[in-house]
Amino acid sequence: MEKISEHILEKVIRKRAKHSHKGNYGRVCLIGGSEEFGGAIMMAAEACVHTGAGLVTVVTHPHNHSPLHARLPEAMVVDWFKKKRLASLLPEMNVIAIGPGLGTDAYSLELLSLTLQLLSKKQVAIIDGSAITLLAHYPNLLNLCQDKQIILTPHQMEWERISQLPISNQTEELNSQKQKELNMTVVLKKHGTEIYTSDTVYQNISGTPAMATGGMGDTLVGIISGFTAQFPPTTETLLGAVYLHSLLGEKIGQTAYVALPTDIIQQISSEMKKHES
Numbered sequence: 001m002e003k004i005s006e007h008i009l010e011k012v013i014r015k016r017a018k019h020s021h022k023g024n025y026g027r028v029c030l031i032g033g034s035e036e037f038g039g040a041i042m043m044a045a046e047a048c049v050h051t052g053a054g055l056v057t058v059v060t061h062p063h064n065h066s067p068l069h070a071r072l073p074e075a076m077v078v079d080w081f082k083k084k085r086l087a088s089l090l091p092e093m094n095v096i097a098i099g100p101g102l103g104t105d106a107y108s109l110e111l112l113s114l115t116l117q118l119l120s121k122k123q124v125a126i127i128d129g130s131a132i133t134l135l136a137h138y139p140n141l142l143n144l145c146q147d148k149q150i151i152l153t154p155h156q157m158e159w160e161r162i163s164q165l166p167i168s169n170q171t172e173e174l175n176s177q178k179q180k181e182l183n184m185t186v187v188l189k190k191h192g193t194e195i196y197t198s199d200t201v202y203q204n205i206s207g208t209p210a211m212a213t214g215g216m217g218d219t220l221v222g223i224i225s226g227f228t229a230q231f232p233p234t235t236e237t238l239l240g241a242v243y244l245h246s247l248l249g250e251k252i253g254q255t256a257y258v259a260l261p262t263d264i265i266q267q268i269s270s271e272m273k274k275h276e277s
């Protein structure tokens with residue numbers, strides 16, 4: 001297993017060109033946030049905006065529109081019941097993330113299915129949280145994922161559901177085998193997060209139990225989406241996003257018992273500035 005280098009951020013984060021504009025920094029669509037889990041998609045969206053993604057649109061339950069706008073006027077919002085609007089919007093996106101707070105009811109399943117049908121080979125999709133649980137329960141949906149650029153971000157229990165590997169059997173060898181079957185990049189989240197690609201397994205050695213709090217993975221989705229939208233959609237970019245998230249968790253954890261996702265979010269942009277090259 002290859003450790004993520006502490007120099008990864010300098011490799012990935014680029015100084016912005018003078019004559020650039022928002023259109024150069026990617027269009028991201030984040031889909032999630034049921035009535036119950038609105039906070040999840042808000043944290044993902046805030047993290048994404050704070051990484052510098054050019055244009056961020058959130059497709060969520062209408063219940064979440066006002067709270068989201070009150071916190072984050074930079075983001076656009078679309079009612080997730082407007083399927084025609086969703087169908088016209090998705091093809092314009094560079095990066096689509098689905099799952100934070102999506103929920104697992106029949107309508108959440110419909111949204112996931114529609115999104116996977118519309119996903120093109122040129123776009124990158126990040127599949128997280130409830131969307132992973134749905135994929136595990138409805139494996140036919142995996143047919144819609146074939147030959148597409150997908151980053152799956154399960155925690156150990158979500159990985160157990162989709163890989164059918166109990167947490168105690170999640171070894172490097174068995175996880176790699178499953179990654180190959182799924183043919184997606186897998187970010188297996190835990191203490192010492194592992195990233196499985198088709199040829200290499202990486203490990204993130206930063207991070208702290210101060211990060212063990214709800215919303216931490218939703219925040220990671222926002223950072224990965226924002227990085228993938230602006231920087232080349234490579235493994236290095238993904239590693240940089242995973243590293244930045246836990247680096248900030250560690251920094252906050254030095255003086256705080258718990259590293260809140262919203263505190264991490266506030267520090268994303270200033271930390272990125274230190275590493276631009």
Ligand SMILES: NC(=O)C1=CN([C@@H]2O[C@H](COP(=O)(O)OP(=O)(O)OC[C@H]3O[C@@H](n4cnc5c(N)ncnc54)[C@H](O)[C@@H]3O)[C@@H](O)[C@H]2O)[C@@H](O)CC1
Binds near residue numbers: 217
């Ligand atoms: N404020 C919010 O709206 C929040 C919404 N959330 C959303 O809630 C939905 C359900 O996700 P959950 O993950 O809470 O529920 P899940 O039921 O999918 O997973 C949680 C279970 O997995 C177990 N587990 C085992 N190993 C783990 C590991 N390494 N990391 C995390 N859990 C591990 C936990 O003990 C727990 O029993 C998702 O859509 C998620 O995005 C959560 O992110 C929490 C915050």
Ligand SMILES: Nc1ncnc2c1ncn2[C@@H]1O[C@H](COP(=O)(O)OP(=O)(O)O)[C@@H](O)[C@H]1O
Binds near residue numbers: 193206210212215216
């Ligand atoms: N003990 C720990 N050490 C390092 N990182 C942790 C620890 N506990 C949780 N994390 C990180 O926090 C995030 C949790 O993700 P997830 O369980 O999906 O959260 P949520 O769904 O509540 O947003 C992952 O990135 C994981 O690596």
Ligand SMILES: [Mg+2]
Binds near residue numbers: 128129155217218
């Ligand atoms: Mg999660």
